């Protein structure tokens with residue numbers, strides 16, 4: 001499967017010299033989609049229907065609520081709650097009217113199921129997945145076709161562990177078969193190197209809290225613990241698959 005190339009944003013992200021260019025891109029993508037759903041799309045009937053039926057995962061629903069846009073958010077939550085209420089109502093009624101204690105458990109199971117179902121889909125995750133596919137496709141394509149990009153990438157801080165599988169998955173789509181083994185070995189070597197650096201940096205941080213090292217140089221490791229978490233978990237994650 002071929003995806004649309006997004007050469008300019010991927011190059012721009014590489015130039016930012018962050019810990020992972022996909023974290024940078026996906027953090028921005030999330031921000032764009034949050035703004036989209038809180039923007040004029042809120043008045044679009046098609047979007048309203050999708051918001052009510054698909055909804056948002058807990059993380060992105062909270063992000064929307066915390067974006068400080070009370071007016072569009074009140075429109076979204078009003079219709080979303082109405083639909084949640086309609087879906088829950090039959091099971092709430094059944095439990096309210098249940099006379100047999102032995103049968104109450106199954107109604108509680110149903111109530112929980114409805115609520116979990118409401119949290120399962122996510123319009124923002126769906127859009128972010130499409131965007132991530134384009135970015136990973138572009139990245140692998142550039143690696144295989146643009147020597148300048150490949151060299152610049154190998155001078156960067158690599159990519160996080162969270163985004164590694166998405167990149168590896170895309171290799172078969174964007175490269176010729178004969179390029180695959182070289183790609184895998186180069187990417188994995190590079191990611192392993194950055195992983196070792198993270199391990200070394202947090203270790204150095206642990207040492208800096210020992211009194212005998214009080215006067216030693218931090219070597220730029222003051223925030224190593226945060227970077228270590230981001231190396232594992234990434235930023236701008238997609239939650240709902």
Ligand SMILES: [Zn+2]
Nearest residue numbers: 020023160163
């Ligand atoms: Zn990342």
Ligand SMILES: [Zn+2]
Nearest residue numbers: 057060122125
């Ligand atoms: Zn989501």
